[in-house]
Amino acid sequence: MTATTDHLFLRACRRQPVERTPVWMMRQAGRYLPSYREVRSRSSFLEMCRTPALACEVTLQPIDQLGFDAAILFSDILITLPAMGLEVAFPEAGPKIQAPVRTAAGIDALVVPDPEQEVGYVMEAVRQIRRALQNRVPLIGFAGAPFTMATYAVEGGGSKDYPHTKALLFGDPASAHRLLDKLARTCAVYLEAQVAAGAQAVQIFDSWAGILSPRDFREYALRHTKTVISMLRASPTFRDGGVPIIYFVNGCAPYLADYADSGADVLGVDWRIDIGTVRRGVGDKVALQGNLDPGVLYASPEEIRARVFEVLRQAGPVGHIFNLGHGVTPATNPEHVRAMVAAVHEYRHDGK
């Protein structure tokens, strides 16, 4: 237990002193790694998510190969949707919900699933990963935030303009809130189950909250994420484990004041805003995670190093977890990721 709470990553989440800034990377267990593509060539994406041994294998690959300071469960934010009543397919072009939910009746028919019963393979993967990691680095669990889950449930997949989602939000706000509330309760019990199985931190991904105006962000995204966080804070599993909660809004620049007020311990910061600006905007009560443009990994190792140093300098020594500002892209050269990790590990805040 002491070893666990002493992990660099967990200390940074709690804004405790660290000898250097920890680093992990969104989608670090992913297609940019040849060893991941090798596993993927033998199994479908869904099989990988549903087979704990495979999920465990790919979760550990970036830890073993690239030396990140935290592991993140290999899974998908949509993995809980079938158990709620929405079948999902994962073709190459992106996830597809076969019968998206767009009516009050459809929303009322959705259920809040029992995670161990319905997606127990995720918790089994968490247990296997914890054993395999042997406490080298902590394991982060995750789930989709209510609003982002709603965009998939309603739109049926990714979208450019989110017409069905916005038609629901603005045309029938009461039904929208009922849907978001079910997604919030699902998110909370699911994250609680992951922590009970051994996850040492959790990240709530709000990948699409950035399509909202500030008032709608407060009403349709933040409000329901706050419900999730309140439910987690009320859970002994969370409270007693001191499990940090990370909230990541992709495109957070317009919402800084509200974002700081989410109740999360750590705020994920995308690359479109300077992390120094976010620090000044949200104050010192939360830790920050981010925020190198994933596209910078296409640059030379020298340029990567300079850009990594710039992020570290802006973020400062306390309460910062280095990460990309969004997921690593499949076309990224793993050697360039290695250069990024090396630069974070090299940097020292005391004038280097």
Next chain:
Amino acid sequence: MTATTDHLFLRACRRQPVERTPVWMMRQAGRYLPSYREVRSRSSFLEMCRTPALACEVTLQPIDQLGFDAAILFSDILITLPAMGLEVAFPEAGPKIQAPVRTAAGIDALVVPDPEQEVGYVMEAVRQIRRALQNRVPLIGFAGAPFTMATYAVEGGGSKDYPHTKALLFGDPASAHRLLDKLARTCAVYLEAQVAAGAQAVQIFDSWAGILSPRDFREYALRHTKTVISMLRASPTFRDGGVPIIYFVNGCAPYLADYADSGADVLGVDWRIDIGTVRRGVGDKVALQGNLDPGVLYASPEEIRARVFEVLRQAGPVGHIFNLGHGVTPATNPEHVRAMVAAVHEYRHDGK
């Protein structure tokens, strides 16, 4: 000439007093209008762009039917690419550049076209539209900003992560700047030709500049838009006509201080930030245009009215042109657009 400069829209662009706030809408000549779909059912999108009578017909439809205070040329930002050396197709799924440019040699082979020679049908459309409008409302011309044009030229179409664009920017910045400079010069001569043909204001669309970090926005987007604006300001056609320049960055929230410094007369504001926040951020030296979430047009006419009033209240009486924060979506009910226009025309800033 006096009648022209007295248009509400042009006065608002110049921050002169207006009796009420003018309104137009991005993509107002578009698929949400049955009369547009009727024309489109007989001609391809490209035929419509290349046939002045058809471009004129659909440009006037929203003026005649919905009472907007400005017309905007029906065309496409990519219309100049073939003349530069990049063939474009416009299938339903979105534009496709057949052979995207990704090498220094490819960039060097591109030419800055003579607009009247190569895309003279656009200028002919401008002339026909001006005649047909009979000075009822002013006509806005437009072009794609250098950075946004570069994303299409390099990526070959729309993208999620823009891997090729970022590989060029970060892997070969010198070539990226050569490409952006050619696109800037093309943009400037093209807008100058539109103004010479009769356009009374111009908008530079930077739809994808919002994918950049603040430093890269300055270096790869703003810097080259400033070149365009400097070239236009140096042109007697612009100077003597007092033609306002509108710069629209979709996702402008992270860049406010730099955005204000673009040299444009009017800044377009997307819906993800409160327009009051933008006003406080950029000060009083520029006019603002925006910024209702296009998705709000799915709400009831009562809710639309309330949201329109909120934007007008935040933006204030001076130097504001009401618009959506992005293009109207095809699924929008024209009656809801009518409710929006009516609400703008109804509102009075002196306590209503």
